Amino acid sequence: MKYGIVGLAIVLSGCAGTSPKISWVASVNVDEFTDKKTCSVSVGSLYTKSSVFTYSNHYYPYIEVVDNDLRVGIKSGGNYRIPVGNVQIRIDNNDAWTINTSETPLDYAPQASTVDFSQYVENLPEESRKQAQRTYDAAMEGSARAMSPFTAATGEKARAILDEMVNGKEIKYRTIGMNQAASTTGEYALDASLPEALSKCGIKA
Template sequence: MSFSSAPVSNFNKDIKVKYCLTLVSVFLLTSCATKPKVEWIASTDFDPFTDQTACSVTTGSLYTQSSVYTYTNHLYPFIEVVHGELRVGLKSGGKYKVPVGDIQLRIDKNKAWDISTNETPVETSVSAKDNPQVDVISEYTKNLPAEQRELVINSYKVAMNSTGKMFSPYTAATGDKAKAILKEMLKGNTLIYRTLGFSQVPNYGGGTTGEFMLNKSLQVALNKCQIKI
């Protein structure tokens, strides 16, 4: 009994064609799944309590084709304008925010910038309307002389404001200082930071320092947020 060799030859050709088509498909899928490069982005946040929308320029840890993600216990540089005020600094990422504390920023070989929690603006109110505890303090001090009563209430407000700054999930410079830092960033190549004091937030390698590249994407993101200096 004998077998023709022709069908075997055709079968081998079919296998080769299918194999080549598979390789082409894998290459195309891999190309389409390539992650975009890490760069600065414009991120919009909405506050459901104040109905205010803020556009912030920042970076992330995980980039996909449609989203950028940050990690808890990681810090990220940010630039934004709130109530007409420019802010430049570091903020905590992820779902669960942690206090940032005092920080230092340095662009290339320029002198490092010290940014403390004391100069950081906080979005909290200690008025009686927004904080019922103020009413409680007022009730306790109602029998005190007017001057002492005012002193106690003001001391409480200062303490609340100081605590808010200390445990703020971001630390930022404002005004002319923020503008000067941003100008250096736009001319620079690398931004490095480190945390100071009680804050020991790890980032990219388990230390208290971090590094971010400064490139054209920074200006593009600033334009999207309409942030100008």
């Protein structure tokens, strides 16, 4: 029995030694309706020689450019993606970055309700109707962003985070729950695979 256990350990050790290294990879996505292509750089949980897989209920840092708009943040993985919420990112010993759902581009968010709100305020004075509609639209946008499987910074903030990443050694991140126990954390090395993947996507490091 002891020999069997030792033999199994040797086999597993050999398999572990040949597993693909965790690294940053570039991936191209094509919208099946608009044929719009986007290229993003991220990491995964399971690597093979030709594919990278992510797990549901796990979160991953990523970089992406959409219509020349740089986005840096956290996304959820797997086939059934869950909302991310507010997140914090820290590179090495630099100050932590907080990215809120309110910053997330709306095109990442699930489509909001298609209910015709105007029917509920048609008897109000015109100015009251407009105010009610603005309030409703803002609430729907906020709800949609909160339910998004992405949370991302854009513009100068995204560029500043990326600059730290390409010059750093490690990225740590966490989702911010209602309490610390609800937070989900993770970390990845910022090695040579990052600038290589960025180059494949045409993202300037």
